[in-house]
Amino acid sequence: MTRMPTPRGRLAEGRALADLTWLRVGGPADWLFQPADEADLAAFLKDLPPDVPVFPMGVGSNLIVRDGGIPGVVIRLGRGFNATRVEGDVIAGAAALDMRVATAAADAGRDLTFLRTIPGTAGGAVAMNAGCYGTYAADRVRHVRAVLRDGTLATIPNDGIGFAYRSSALPEGAVVTEVAFDAPEGDPDLLRARMKDQLARRDETQPTKDRTAGSTFRNPAGYSSTGEAGDPMDLKAWKLIDGAGLRGHAMGGARMSPKHPNFLENFDGATATELEALGEHVRKRVADTSGHLLEWEVIRIGRETRPD
Template sequence: MSAAPAISGAGFPPLALDLDGVRGRVTANAPLAPITWFRVGGPAQAFFQPADEDDLALFLERLPAEIPVTVVGVGSNLLVRDGGIPGVVVRLSAKGFGAATVEAGGRIRVGAALPDKRVAAFALEAGLAGFAFYHGIPGGIGGALRMNAGANGFETRDRLIEVRAVDRQGRRHILPNAAMGYSYRDCDAPDDLIFTEALYQGEPAERAAIEAVMAEVEAHRERAQPIREKTGGSTFKNPEGGKAWQLIDAAGCRGLVIGGAQVSEMHCNFLLNTGDATGRDLELLGETVRARVLATSGVRLEWEIKRLGVARPGEAVEPFLGA
């Protein structure tokens, strides 16, 4: 047996892991801010990058049940709180989980660590339409599978055939589309599943036609979203029959600033780190927006961005500011 170094300095109790035979990399007290698009947040108590699916399964099989596991992807739709994330944070590597292959019948199989935009580009080279919407989503396939990522009128469930996954006990699963329980920006798949691979159905098409749709997606993002800022993408889900940004604008929140966090002037369903924001600044700004929208419209906006980890002592932010 070998053990990860004891964690210190982040307010977590010591953590030792059985790493006998594990080929992936485990880092103690690993900074997470550099891998999130917001560039904020505390460390992971232990950060694990498995070598491949077999390595992931072995690690999870040996991990004591009381140790929590959190999965992160490319960090684009993620807000890590300033106290960090206790337990083990798993991030799939491009080397072990970033392959893409074409299969018979216009299907493509892709690893969960592959960025959405790369999937769109791969489908283009394969002459398969139906994936241009991924060209405008700044995330990875693992996150897309979990939240039914979509854009421009299309969603992940529209093309998905099946998903491979490993559960908390290290067991493998194959879930057909119907078993994912997809809804708007959500799925009913068990929370402990770590998605490792997905199989999609494409449609043969001319390259020029696919490129034209991708160009439209890119133009829309350039025109309407603050894509060159430190942001987490769309902050809140659109309520049924409405648009989150319109409610935020009507509540007078466009450009609102708290600490180093700001509601984007360009698209007010985006929060920005203007340079020195903390995780608390961003979460407090988001809950302030939710409270004002609730007060002005009666609508309770739901977070689309995933907020993970714990706040520093005395800095927890109440939902809707306690309203």
């Protein structure tokens, strides 16, 4: 049995994860670690045997945890990692919610309005190169502070993060603790008005009141997954799914949203297996009807079944 370090933060064995994800599915983490602060995280990773896998987890807004749970250690940042301040750049703790980072920036006359409707954290926005309304994390992140898998601290500049469409290439096992955003100046009242309009548009077109994990599949050719007006091409994942006749299609307790067919819903007590199976069914049907093989945007992680 692996000997675990003794941190100052909370370390729980066999911690259920379903209640920590927006889809409310999945098995437990072998271990869930919630560090007290950055020094605690660094010491823990330094002492953790190098063969133990590490998975940083935000608020679970873009995640399917499979029914067998996640091997190794899931690291979830909380208090102490969720503050936002302005020091030339907008500096956000990795656990700060995107909507709160956008609001705090606007109050200071800094424009990070693209983050307002993204359902996640600043750290997750970096990991997924999250974006909306034509702006992505890659356009605004100056650098990140991270604890590497061996426990060393690092400042990683924008060009070292490996940003790509809806993804990044951070070092394996690295845990982002802080994000520095290069945010343009703007009038606070105008920024707040813009965000209010964005929220209204989102609520009108997306199933924001339902149990989803955001956009399920990436758009072919790398265009915006929410399908805003003004995109340079009309090739959207939701249109391909709709064209395949899968709007509202259900398997077990999983369903493609009737409101926006690129949102996979847990509408009736679905398991992770049912959600993933429906997603794969959608991918096959879309490939058969359009020739486009959709790529998952939602992260799927873990074992399909629990170990004996």
